Amino acid sequence: MSESKLSPLLGTRDLVLHIWPKHQNLLSFDPSSVAALLYLQLVLPGHFAIAYCANPDLSPSGQLPFLTHGLFHASGLSAIVAYVRRLPNARNLDAGLSPVEVAQLTARVAHVDSSYGDLVNHMLYSLHENWSDVTRPALISMLPVPQRYYVPARIRASHQTRLEAVELWDVPEVEEEPEEQRRVVFGKRKKHRPDPEAHHFKKAFEREKVVEKARAFFDVYERLLGDRQFFTGSERPTTLDVIFAAHTHMLVDIRLPDPW
Numbered sequence: 001m002s003e004s005k006l007s008p009l010l011g012t013r014d015l016v017l018h019i020w021p022k023h024q025n026l027l028s029f030d031p032s033s034v035a036a037l038l039y040l041q042l043v044l045p046g047h048f049a050i051a052y053c054a055n056p057d058l059s060p061s062g063q064l065p066f067l068t069h070g071l072f073h074a075s076g077l078s079a080i081v082a083y084v085r086r087l088p089n090a091r092n093l094d095a096g097l098s099p100v101e102v103a104q105l106t107a108r109v110a111h112v113d114s115s116y117g118d119l120v121n122h123m124l125y126s127l128h129e130n131w132s133d134v135t136r137p138a139l140i141s142m143l144p145v146p147q148r149y150y151v152p153a154r155i156r157a158s159h160q161t162r163l164e165a166v167e168l169w170d171v172p173e174v175e176e177e178p179e180e181q182r183r184v185v186f187g188k189r190k191k192h193r194p195d196p197e198a199h200h201f202k203k204a205f206e207r208e209k210v211v212e213k214a215r216a217f218f219d220v221y222e223r224l225l226g227d228r229q230f231f232t233g234s235e236r237p238t239t240l241d242v243i244f245a246a247h248t249h250m251l252v253d254i255r256l257p258d259p260w
Helices: 031-043 077-085 099-126 128-142 151-165 196-225 239-252
Strands: 015-019 049-052 066-069 072-075 183-185 188-190
Touching: 015 031, 031 077, 031 099, 031 239, 066 077, 072 077, 099 128, 099 151, 099 196, 099 239, 128 151
Parallel strands: 015 049
Antiparallel strands: 015 066, 066 072, 183 188
16 A cells, blocks of 8 residues: 655645446445545545546556545555545544544544455455356456456455455355365266255354354444444544445445345
């Protein structure tokens, strides 16, 4: 992740936010891109341009979203937020918070971005039906040739490593037996399909673990919000509210064949 240095000679007219394209009712097909868009709309309304981009290789750091400001750039959501905060005409969403509250908010932003991001990515990239019917076709439609032939699988593989580590990767539909246990039928190897009942039980158990993770996460922020409109009790959203809203938008406003 890289962050650019602020030049006082630059205005905001050449401030361009590069984000993943829209899909269905989504503002962008990526929670970090949605968060960056919402954040800039709140702190610099009408003073930036949007460039939809489906090729992470165009980013200086190889990731989306990224922000360009003349010859300078900031890649990744946290770098974009840090850069924009230093612009003289940008609003500070977290103004008025005490140092302790700022530290708590920073920790919660990281927690939401990580844990809520894992849940969103589980829905989009882990669940087979969602991947094959929605996510993969969406990425293919956004990407040019030849990227559409290899980038979707590369993106999914990058999420798989993380999701496996936090036990949010879906159970495969067909499991391979060890080499010595494979059967040979008419000279051809045959994949072993697990017992349907055992496989169903295993998938149900894995799904229940995901539900428990989601329940634990949402319980924390339900208690934090209480009956207030925003998490800190302020009259306007903070950075935490923006990040949380972006991830919620991804889950609520997309139609998935496997909604859990």
